[in-house]
Amino acid sequence: MFESLKKKFSRTSDKLEEELIEEAQEENNLEEESGKKFSFFSFGKKDKKEEEDSKSDIAEIPQEVESISDEADTSDDEDSEDKKEKSGFWSFGKKSGDDKKEEPPEESAEEPKKSHFWSKNKEEDSSEVEDDDSDDETQEKKSHFWSRSNDKDSEEDEEDEPGGMFSFITAKTISEKHLEDILWELEMGLLEGDVAMEVASAVVDSVKDDLVGRKIKRSNDITEYTYNALRNAVAEIIDIPGKSMTEMIEAKKAQGEPLVVMFVGINGTGKTTTIGKLANYYLKKGYTPVIAAADTFRAGAIEQVNYHADNVGVKLIKHQKGSDPAAVAFDAVEHAKAQGKELVLIDTAGRMQTNTNLMDEMKKIKRVAKPDLVVFVGDALTGNDATQQASKFNEAIDIDGVILTKADADSKGGASLSIGYVIKKPILFLGMGQGYDDIREYDADWMLNQLFSESGEEGTVDEV
Numbered sequence: 144m145f146e147s148l149k150k151k152f153s154r155t156s157d158k159l160e161e162e163l164i165e166e167a168q169e170e171n172n173l174e175e176e177s178g179k180k181f182s183f184f185s186f187g188k189k190d191k192k193e194e195e196d197s198k199s200d201i202a203e204i205p206q207e208v209e210s211i212s213d214e215a216d217t218s219d220d221e222d223s224e225d226k227k228e229k230s231g232f233w234s235f236g237k238k239s240g241d242d243k244k245e246e247p248p249e250e251s252a253e254e255p256k257k258s259h260f261w262s263k264n265k266e267e268d269s270s271e272v273e274d275d276d277s278d279d280e281t282q283e284k285k286s287h288f289w290s291r292s293n294d295k296d297s298e299e300d301e302e303d304e305p306g307g308m309f310s311f312i313t314a315k316t317i318s319e320k321h322l323e324d325i326l327w328e329l330e331m332g333l334l335e336g337d338v339a340m341e342v343a344s345a346v347v348d349s350v351k352d353d354l355v356g357r358k359i360k361r362s363n364d365i366t367e368y369t370y371n372a373l374r375n376a377v378a379e380i381i382d383i384p385g386k387s388m389t390e391m392i393e394a395k396k397a398q399g400e401p402l403v404v405m406f407v408g409i410n411g412t413g414k415t416t417t418i419g420k421l422a423n424y425y426l427k428k429g430y431t432p433v434i435a436a437a438d439t440f441r442a443g444a445i446e447q448v449n450y451h452a453d454n455v456g457v458k459l460i461k462h463q464k465g466s467d468p469a470a471v472a473f474d475a476v477e478h479a480k481a482q483g484k485e486l487v488l489i490d491t492a493g494r495m496q497t498n499t500n501l502m503d504e505m506k507k508i509k510r511v512a513k514p515d516l517v518v519f520v521g522d523a524l525t526g527n528d529a530t531q532q533a534s535k536f537n538e539a540i541d542i543d544g545v546i547l548t549k550a551d552a553d554s555k556g557g558a559s560l561s562i563g564y565v566i567k568k569p570i571l572f573l574g575m576g577q578g579y580d581d582i583r584e585y586d587a588d589w590m591l592n593q594l595f596s597e598s599g600e601e602g603t604v605d606e607v
């Protein structure tokens with residue numbers, strides 16, 4: 144997941160390092176140290192136990208219902224699924240991220256670290272991740288200093304050799320000038336990765352504010368500070384306050400009422416599948432959901448949702464095809480109230496935000512069913528389009544939250560990073576595959592961990 148964003152982040156660190164070292168080389172202000180170089184992702188810590196927990200017991204959705212869309216090619220992502228890492232990754236970085244513009248602890252350079260250095264490995268690391276063409280263009284020629292280092296490294300097994308650590312004889316201070324081209328490149332990279340313009344600008348501004356003025360003694364400081372600056376910038380972006388759906392069910396239950404949730408979005412984003420997954424998710428939590436088949440418009444829609452309801456084992460309220468979807472939703476709410484069910488999941492027809500008639504119909508369902516939550520279901524693979532659609536639906540119907548589907552197949556990550564920030568509404572769940580269990584409640588820490596750690600990375604920093 145999100146390989147493209149991860150690569151852009153680590154490249155920003157590499158570029159800044161190159162920039163500063165090249166300048167120091169010209170100033171005769173550089174010396175090689177015996178310690179080892181941290182890689183960018185070594186600042187993320189792994190928690191394998193949590194990873195294993197989240198991967199258990201996937202109940203597959205039968206393929207005959209719907210086959211996965213072609214673009215949702217998960218073959219690469221089986222790999223990245225294996226690379227999933229969970230919480231607790233801010234080891235070393237966390238401290239210095241708050242310690243703004245202070246010099247790094249001496250130990251970070253004195254102790255030899257178990258990590259590979261970037262000269263040769265940097266290219267290897269980069270090639271592990273498929274990325275867009277622009278990345279090739281951004282590869283700059285390295286200075287003589289680097290070249291010498293590369294030549295040396297290429298003859299040796301780096302994993303067994305110390306080296307790759309450099310220090311400045313006189314500490315260097317990061318200036319705006321050092322960052323200008325690097326942050327421009329980052330911003331362009333984020334835009335190419337389908338990150339919304341305002342999000343890309345916010346990330347770049349925050350990183351700049353954080354880094355300018357920092358004093359650098361060693362190459363590892365650059366990696367650490369850049370890692371922290373980027374991570375803090377992204378943390379600000381993705382942390383949209385809001386209650387979880389489970390908390391809302393509990394709050395309504397306390398009033399003796401069901402939580403009524405209406406799902407909206409354009410065609411084929413995964414609304415119906417998501418409703419099946421959520422029915423399964425809350426059934427397993429001990430609640431009794433009911434589904435409203437309020438997509439009376441598309442041929443086969445009622446049968447499709449019926450199929451999921453049967454598989455999961457929840458009641459479906461349905462009328463004839465072509466009937467009033469608002470009436471179906473209303474009946475489902477009445478049924479839940481009468482039966483003491485805690486959750487009503489209203490499936491609605493997919494519609495383009497430009498289709499006025501269907502948008503009006505959606506508003507009518509909202510007026511009649513009076514949902515507690517209107518959830519926009521967007522396809523993460525559509526990137527910036529998903530963000531723009533969410534904005535339009537939000538203008539039309541005032542949505543309360545977002546579910547992004549197909550996050551499992553999303554190598555870019557633009558929608559996941561942008562959508563909540565742009566519409567100022569929280570992401571509630573992420574769809575992570577085609578099985579009924581392939582859904583997870585959105586958690587900003589987990590998301591940060593996905594973006595800022597890399598499984599299999601050598602030299603994870605455990606203690607500093």
Ligand SMILES: Nc1nc2c(ncn2[C@@H]2O[C@H](COP(=O)(O)OP(=O)(O)OP(=O)(O)O)[C@@H](O)[C@H]2O)c(=O)[nH]1
Binds near residue numbers: 413492552574
């Ligand atoms: N990989 C992956 N595929 C998903 C996910 N969620 C849904 N899909 C697939 O996306 C396709 C479309 O899902 P549907 O649930 O039919 O979409 P919909 O939004 O209800 O479609 P309309 O009824 O046309 O509005 C199906 O093939 C699903 O299996 C997910 O999280 N990951």
